[in-house]
Amino acid sequence: MNTDTPLLTVEDLTTTFETDAGLLIAVDGIDFEVHEGETVCIVGESGSGKTVASESITQLIPSPPGSVDGTVQFKGRDVVSMSESELREIRGQQIAHIFQNPQDALNHCYTIGWQIIEAVQVHEDISDEAARERAVDLLTRVGIANAAARLDDYPHEFSGGQKQRVMIAMALITDPALLIADEPTTALDVTVQAKILRLLNDLQDEFGMGVLFVTHDLGVVAEIADQVVVMYAGKVMERGDVYEIFETPSHPYTRALIECLPGGNRSGDGIEGTLPDPTNPPDGCRFAPRCEHAVAKCTHGGQPALFSIDAADHRVSCVHYGHGGDPSVVTSEDGDQAQSDGGAADD
Numbered sequence: 304m305n306t307d308t309p310l311l312t313v314e315d316l317t318t319t320f321e322t323d324a325g326l327l328i329a330v331d332g333i334d335f336e337v338h339e340g341e342t343v344c345i346v347g348e349s350g351s352g353k354t355v356a357s358e359s360i361t362q363l364i365p366s367p368p369g370s371v372d373g374t375v376q377f378k379g380r381d382v383v384s385m386s387e388s389e390l391r392e393i394r395g396q397q398i399a400h401i402f403q404n405p406q407d408a409l410n411h412c413y414t415i416g417w418q419i420i421e422a423v424q425v426h427e428d429i430s431d432e433a434a435r436e437r438a439v440d441l442l443t444r445v446g447i448a449n450a451a452a453r454l455d456d457y458p459h460e461f462s463g464g465q466k467q468r469v470m471i472a473m474a475l476i477t478d479p480a481l482l483i484a485d486e487p488t489t490a491l492d493v494t495v496q497a498k499i500l501r502l503l504n505d506l507q508d509e510f511g512m513g514v515l516f517v518t519h520d521l522g523v524v525a526e527i528a529d530q531v532v533v534m535y536a537g538k539v540m541e542r543g544d545v546y547e548i549f550e551t552p553s554h555p556y557t558r559a560l561i562e563c564l565p566g567g568n569r570s571g572d573g574i575e576g577t578l579p580d581p582t583n584p585p586d587g588c589r590f591a592p593r594c595e596h597a598v599a600k601c602t603h604g605g606q607p608a609l610f611s612i613d614a615a616d617h618r619v620s621c622v623h624y625g626h627g628g629d630p631s632v633v634t635s636e637d638g639d640q641a642q643s644d645g646g647a648a649d650d
């Protein structure tokens with residue numbers, strides 16, 4: 304557990320949307336921290352609320368229909384209560400975002416150089432020549448070969464991996480303290496993905512920034528994370544140091560995600576069932592309808608509190624932990640036996 308003052312502290316973050324079907328609770332009271340130089344991965348299936356959570360941090364959620372509550376402290380300042388002008392100052396300067404599809408963020412009518420130079424000059428009062436030099440330096444830093452000549456190329460002349468490198472270069476213009484990267488490698492093939500992850504890791508070492516990385520891919524988490532936040536249906540199911548999460552995964556959902564990795568028991572099959580309706584979530588544990596270890600008390604009383612199961616602040620939201628719970632039920636090698644034992648003990 305990192306004891307330094309966090310760069311980012313998120314407490315009880317809740318994001319809802321007014322919809323025709325009723326109030327949709329996308330993120331429901333989540334907590335986590337990011338420290339300087341640390342990579343925190345939010346991981347979960349599509350629809351778990353991880354992207355909404357990451358976009359709520361800098362208030363990118365349109366309101367209405369969205370509404371963000373809770374506490375987001377960045378360098379000790381409360382972001383949720385900031386005015387639009389204060390938010391603009393934070394966004395893109397101290398906190399930068401990288402998104403999944405770089406082609407959506409780049410304007411195909413302008414050269415890459417024009418777009419980087421314009422972004423540089425929005426933040427710095429420098430001449431065209433100095434901004435061009437800065438653009439060459441940024442592209443070189445993110446591994447674009449022959450950067451000076453490539454400035455005159457258009458986005459369609461860059462590959463998917465190169466376009467993502469350009470977006471990373473643009474995110475670094477202001478030397479941000481925190482980089483929020485939402486599935487930045489998902490659209491890329493595995494080899495390019497590995498190169499981009501290495502690049503982010505190198506840049507983090509160089510710039511010392513904190514990184515909040517959103518992904519559905521536990522394989523990526525294993526590569527880059529220091530801390531892991533496992534989200535399901537808007538709630539945090541498990542949270543902890545990456546080694547704890549992979550060596551002693553304790554929530555049935557985390558275990559199921561790990562079993563879906565290549566070579567795992569569920570590889571190729573996925574987790575049976577679907578996420579609950581976010582306008583009408585289950586009364587008890589959100590994962591209960593898909594959980595092979597569920598017992599009667601999992602179906603009422605809300606999501607179990609996150610209980611700290613070891614000194615490293617490894618926390619789990621499951622009835623089998625905490626006071627009166629029986630962790631052996633879900634840490635048993637024999638899933639079926641564990642389930643029936645758990646039912647007998649709890650009911």
Ligand code: SF4
Nearest residue numbers: 588591594601621622
């Ligand atoms: S609380 Fe119950 S349903 Fe939820 S993960 Fe634990 S055992 Fe499964």
